[in-house]
Amino acid sequence: MLIGGHAVRGSAAMIHAVDPATGERLEPGFPGATPTDVGQACALAWAAFPAYRETGLEQRAAFLETIADEIVALGDALIERAMRESGLPRPRLEGERGRTCGQLRLFADVVRAGHFLDARIDPAMPDRQPLPRVDLRLRNIAIGPVAVFGASNFPLAFSVAGGDTASALAAGCPVVVKAHNAHPGTSAMIASAVRAAVARSGMPEGVFSMLYGAGNEIGTGLVADAHIKAVGFTGSRSGGLALMKVAAERREPIPVYAEMSSINxxxxxxxxxxxxxxxxxxxxxxxxxxxxxxxxxxxxxxxxxxxxxxxxxxxxxxxxxxxxxxxxxxxxxxxxxxxxxxxxxxxxxxxxxxxxxxxxxxxxxxxxxxxxxxxxxxxxxxxxxxxxxxxxxxxxxxxxxxxxxxxxxxxxxxxxxxxxxxxxxxxxxxxxxxxxxxxxxxxxxNGFGTGVEVSHAMVHGGPYPATSDGRTTSVGTLAIRRFLRPVCYQDMPQPLLPDALRDGNPLHLWRMTDGALSRD
Amino acid sequence: MLIGGHAVRGSAAMIHAVDPATGERLEPGFPGATPTDVGQACALAWAAFPAYRETGLEQRAAFLETIADEIVALGDALIERAMRESGLPRPRLEGERGRTCGQLRLFADVVRAGHFLDARIDPAMPDRQPLPRVDLRLRNIAIGPVAVFGASNFPLAFSVAGGDTASALAAGCPVVVKAHNAHPGTSAMIASAVRAAVARSGMPEGVFSMLYGAGNEIGTGLVADAHIKAVGFTGSRSGGLALMKVAAERREPIPVYAEMSSINxxxxxxxxxxxxxxxxxxxxxxxxxxxxxxxxxxxxxxxxxxxxxxxxxxxxxxxxxxxxxxxxxxxxxxxxxxxxxxxxxxxxxxxxxxxxxxxxxxxxxxxxxxxxxxxxxxxxxxxxxxxxxxxxxxxxxxxxxxxxxxxxxxxxxxxxxxxxxxxxxxxxxxxxxxxxxxxxxxxxxNGFGTGVEVSHAMVHGGPYPATSDGRTTSVGTLAIRRFLRPVCYQDMPQPLLPDALRDGNPLHLWRMTDGALSRD
The missing domain is CATH 3.40.309.10 (Aldehyde Dehydrogenase; Chain A, domain 2)
Structure with missing residues (x-):
């Protein structure tokens, strides 16, 4: 497991992958997390949140690219382990690795472009009658640490460093992953790659953790943890509904983005x-x-x-x-x-x-x-x-x-x-x-839905029960919006404003001024 | 009450406003709705939805402006009734009427500008290796009929034709209002103005209905109705939590935008x-x-x-x-x-x-x-x-x-x-x-939060329990986003595409093509 910068051996029930081609139990086993481990990972994520969400756009983009580089650097060992754990053939997993890295690099582009900040400025009108207008500026900020559940059917592209993780990290949210029990070894390798990227990029260690858990307790505990502010999940309808219930019954309810069931x-x-x-x-x-x-x-x-x-x-x-x-x-x-x-x-x-x-x-x-x-x-x-x-x-x-x-x-x-x-x-x-x-x-x-392009105009979402929240997508660049919330700054002095909203547009963003888009 | 185009007299318990300045019970009384009335209003809203959500941007904008005109045309009688029902002084209510109409007109501008459609195009790349890319286009569509609860503290600006109604109508969503029991007469007048605007604008009658209800049954029934797809509410924390619970327990859970409690x-x-x-x-x-x-x-x-x-x-x-x-x-x-x-x-x-x-x-x-x-x-x-x-x-x-x-x-x-x-x-x-x-x-x-500008950069929202959904605002143009969801069109022939996504950009919208914004 990974709790912040530390590789940790769990102390709860052991998880073994099974090679579905042979039925063979694969070694090594991966011991599960305790509730204390969950609390530690979430507390570290919370501690990392203030610094991580304010990393510069370039710095954050480079971090995402470094994760992709580190995944590639795992080499063929990753593919071999994933083949054994998933029964999926080599070309599919090589393609999926490409997709996973491509997704991380695309989100790096999204971060650099900065559209996701939705920067808006309504300048003051001191002479307006009957009342003057104050200076109002808006940007999106990251929602907080996100719990991500690895999916069984994409051991790379929708798992430890998959779409949910990439979009949450791009938004500025630390991530705590609950690894899928079907591919714990693959998950461990990917987690080590993310850990290396965190270290190389000088990010706070709590930006990323990954936990194992044999039953439902660890996942439920993760969603219930007060430091977690949103959840990304791909899996069964019953699994998604269970997480939605936990999230709705928290003292502070949080959004769950569960992609559940669809017959297309x-x-x-x-x-x-x-x-x-x-x-x-x-x-x-x-x-x-x-x-x-x-x-x-x-x-x-x-x-x-x-x-x-x-x-x-x-x-x-x-x-x-x-x-x-x-x-x-x-x-x-x-x-x-x-x-x-x-x-x-x-x-x-x-x-x-x-x-x-x-x-x-x-x-x-x-x-x-x-x-x-x-x-x-x-x-x-x-x-x-x-x-x-x-x-x-x-x-x-x-x-x-x-x-x-x-x-x-x-x-x-x-x-x-x-x-x-x-x-x-x-x-x-x-x-x-x-x-x-x-x-x-x-x-x-004149097509079939099985190819899901990772791009700007993709929607991989839909009304309930396809997902828990039909206002969102879990594939494509719009997925970042799930992990953002708007904040308005009223009459804030220039030196205190975030760069995205300062006069002179130092980040060269597209911004909306009095309702009109421009990059001036 | 108003069920679609028809003024209907309820048959459940009577609601009387009280003049808080005198304690006097105000006539006339307004009988409440039955569950059958709720079902009818919601069914009409659902029937109106397909046509209404595809009204042209100009036509929908003009409709919003017509509602504002009709409210102004109610004249001083509206202000007088609102004064008696709310105890608020005349200048405040005249100001609030201005704000209500200004809000409707601002959303008309938002509709005309079309940014809310978030139009995106990723053109096909037939020669891409190893796989060609399909043509992908995205726009937002209206989420469906919205239940709006009138608020006691803004009998005009956050009630029958207030911010929630204006933003839902702007998004293309029919609205069913549960009037607040504190100002039923004011609500009746505003509803008649909206009804006149619906007729004058040639909109389907189910675009707007308004119901009374003395207890919780009507509000609960409205949120539980299968035709309702989102809820706007401003009020107490207990009221908001009750609606959230009903919405979460539906066969199809729906979003509740409840603005609840804050000590600022x-x-x-x-x-x-x-x-x-x-x-x-x-x-x-x-x-x-x-x-x-x-x-x-x-x-x-x-x-x-x-x-x-x-x-x-x-x-x-x-x-x-x-x-x-x-x-x-x-x-x-x-x-x-x-x-x-x-x-x-x-x-x-x-x-x-x-x-x-x-x-x-x-x-x-x-x-x-x-x-x-x-x-x-x-x-x-x-x-x-x-x-x-x-x-x-x-x-x-x-x-x-x-x-x-x-x-x-x-x-x-x-x-x-x-x-x-x-x-x-x-x-x-x-x-x-x-x-x-x-x-x-x-x-x-160096200010106080009590003035809430209705503009593009305003956020009137915040983390729970200030609202049920800190990713949103209920004041300002961004409020429209609460009532939208994205739809992607893959390889759709030009004649079948919505105008917003056709080649040649016939609506002259800002669109994102391969990640780059332009109005070409």
Whole structure:
């Protein structure tokens, strides 16, 4: 574990990763934290907060880049450990390392640009009638230390130094990570890289800590700690709801940014099916099985208007599913949940199995599934909206565009909604779009949600229960806003003002003056 | 009541305003809503939402301005009714009407400028290696129908068509108001003005409704209604906490923006006291008694470093308090709570009464109070942080700057912290500033928080329990952000994109392209 600058050996129950390809228990074990460790890490984070949040933009940006450099410097040992702990293949993990470092470097750019400060100035109007106007200046400041929960399905990009950590550090918030039990060794290596970056960059040690914990106690204690001011989480709905409850019942309630569950509907319209139904089916099968379907944006629901060309989609999808090899899932627990979900759909009244992947040969391998049902049954039975985490999806055949709209309306909040269309479908899409906007954070045309670009215009979020807070995103540069709050300075003398708000704009920021943006 | 376009007479318990100057029950009575009425108003709001949120910027701005025009057109009858229902004097209410209309017009400007859309474009990079980049575009959309609770202390500016309503309508959200029981007649007049504006502007009728309710049932039902997606509230901590609980326990939890309680510390530093202690005391007394102290930003706590010049402050404050006439409070209930709070402080161990205003002559008049205690006692006794809503304040004498910092650290979240300083105090202020930033949404130098400018750089918010969500403000143009959420469009054909995101920038918005702001 890492408590500030110190590598610490925990004294609570030991955590062992399991190699999901073999079922082998991996050494070494990582002993969990005690409540005292949680308190120490949070107190150190609080102690680091005043200095860290006021680091210069350049200094903070360089720190983020140094973390990326240190992660790269871990070399192949990182990839090898992550492969053993996650069962994910090398190219995927190498790509994910690139994404993790790219994310840190992109947030460095965000910090340098300074838009996130939202600097605003309303100059004094001493002669205004009937009352003079005071001088008002606004900037965002960091919200405080953030608790980040590592996610199982991105052992690098959404774990110890992943998106939540990068955006919180960029905002000026110290971070205390609760490592995911599925990849403790990978977490230890990444934590050591962050620790090295903290030291090299001369940051206060409490800027970063990482703890292990076998049960729920450490995570709950972290969210309950008075020094923690926000929470970042990616995982199950039950896990997210539990953290939301702890956060809401604190003496001082705090925001929880939990990215929880989404079945990411894919809408197939007649023009698209006629033009390239089979190809869409093949693309769907590929998206469904990417990473053994263990993505938040996995296409778990397909809505198709009944017609002759649906068969072409089914043909393409079936070929893509039956022709693929079974894949090892991340953990025995995730595998068991997947098997249970698949069994439940397979035995469901009015649900048929359209396609199934090759039988698993390894203990924790999963075989993909495409189920089918009709719109009326789907509407009647809320259980069919349940997320099966993994490469399983449900095709819902509806009789027309109106029925499709009804199904869409009945859905819970989602991360993504995709629509496959040709020009001839445009009117239908225009009619569906308002509902799509209300239901999801990202709307895709002729694509699948599984690729999540890390950029300025990305939204990886959506209405509840996709996330706990549909006003935010956990991927992309806008994610920094989760960890900021505005402060207004009234008639503050120049020497006391933060640089971002001083006359003459010494940081050369875009600022809003009396409502108008400029960089003067 | 107003349910969409229809003036409706409630059928539940009757609400009567009381003239606090005389105790007289005011006619007519206003019967309360039933749960069915709540459901109807919310369903109409939901029905209006798709059309209203996509109104053109100019059309929506003009609607806000029309509401202001219609309020002005109510003429003096509005002021007279508000005077009787609130006990507030004419100039204050005329000023508040100006503020209410100014607020609506400012949000019209905000809508026209379109910064709130946060338009972002990351153009496709089809040739990027190893993977092409898709076309990504982001804008904010309205979050959904908003429940607004009228506040007692601003019967115009923070009530039926006040700041919450104006910012929600500006964001594109229909509004259902629960009128405050203290001013039902004023609320009816304002609602009729909004209704006229809805009709004149050709808006869908469900854009605005207003309900009465004698107990908690109507407010609770409104927050629990599935069609409501956010809540704006200004009032007591217990009221805010109750709504937060209802919102958190919904099947779909929603954000509550509750502005609750704050004692707005005023820090007096030695240089300022030496230079103008008596004048500061006079200014303090005026701020304390403005509007009978019934402001969220009322200075309820004064922190002074012990020294000979504190006496000058006390002298000025005492003169200002003893020389003022007693003022009528807003409601019998508020008056009773004030009397109780004052009695509790007056009888508190280690608390002395420094100054008291002239005896009340009217039934619901309040006489101002300044109490005093020392820093050690204040730190030991959390009850001394309680807000007494009205013109009562507590002077805490501390022995030095370090003790002052300790007291500041021990405070709960606040709307404002003011510091009175001269150049000689600058080093002390620099040391206190980080804590001030952590504790409050607005930091003032040589002023008092009671004037809250409605502008771009204002923050009327702060960490819990000042508000339920310290990431936001309820006054100023940034308030619109409470009612927005981002949506990303991936590879969406031009004709289907919202105007804000189309090529060629037809709305001439400031947009962020690949991270760079421009209006091209």
């Amino acid at each position: 509907p894919v809408i197939l319209l007649p023009g698209a099916l006629a033009a390239r139904g089979e190809a869409i089916g093949q693309g769907f099968a590929a998206a469904l099985q990417l990473g053994a379907g263990q993505f938040c944006t996995n296409p778990g629901l397909v809505l198709a208007i009944e017609g002759p060309d649906v068969a072409a989609f089914v043909k393409g999808a079936t070929e893509g599913i039956e022709g693929a090899s079974p894949q090892t899932m991340l953990t025995p627990g995730i595998h068991a949940a997947y098997e249970q979900g698949v069994a439940s759909f397979a035995g469901h009244d009015g649900v048929s199995t359209v396609a199934r992947g090759a039988e698993a040969t390894g203990r924790y391998q999963a075989s993909a599934r495409l189920f089918a049902t009709d719109g009326d049954r789907f509407l009647r039975d809320h259980a069919l909206q349940a997320e099966i985490f993994g490469s399983a999806s449900l095709l819902v055949r509806v009789k027309d565009a109106a029925a499709l709209a009804n199904v869409l309306e009945a859905l819970e909040g989602q991360l993504t909604v995709s629509v496959h269309m040709e020009d001839s479908d445009r009117e239908t899409v225009a009619q569906l779009l308002p509902t799509m906007e209300i239901k999801a954070g990202r709307l895709l045309v | 510390p005023v820090i007096l530093l030695p240089g300022a006291l030496a230079a103008r202690g008596e004048a500061i005391g006079q200014g303090f007394a005026a701020a304390l008694q403005l509007g009978a102290g019934q402001f969220c930003t009322n200075p309820g706590l004064v922190l002074a470093i012990e020294g000979p010049d504190v006496a000058a402050f006390v002298k000025g404050a005492t003169e200002g308090i003893e020389g003022a006439s007693p003022q009528t409070m807003l409601t019998p209930g508020i008056h009773a709570a004030y009397e109780q709070g004052v009695a509790s402080f007056a009888g508190h161990d280690g608390v002395s009464t420094v100054a008291r205003g002239a005896e009340a002559t009217g039934r619901y008049q309040a006489s101002a109070r300044l109490f005093a205690t020392d820093g050690d006692r204040f730190l030991r006794d959390h009850a001394l942080q309680a807000e007494i809503f009205g013109s009562a304040s507590l002077l805490v004498r501390v022995k030095d700057a370090a003790a002052l910092a300790n007291v500041l650290e021990a405070l709960e979240g606040q709307l404002t912290v003011s510091v009175h300083m001269e150049d000689s105090d600058r080093e002390t202020v620099a040391q206190l500033l980080p804590t001030m930033e952590i504790k409050a949404g607005r930091l003032l130098v």
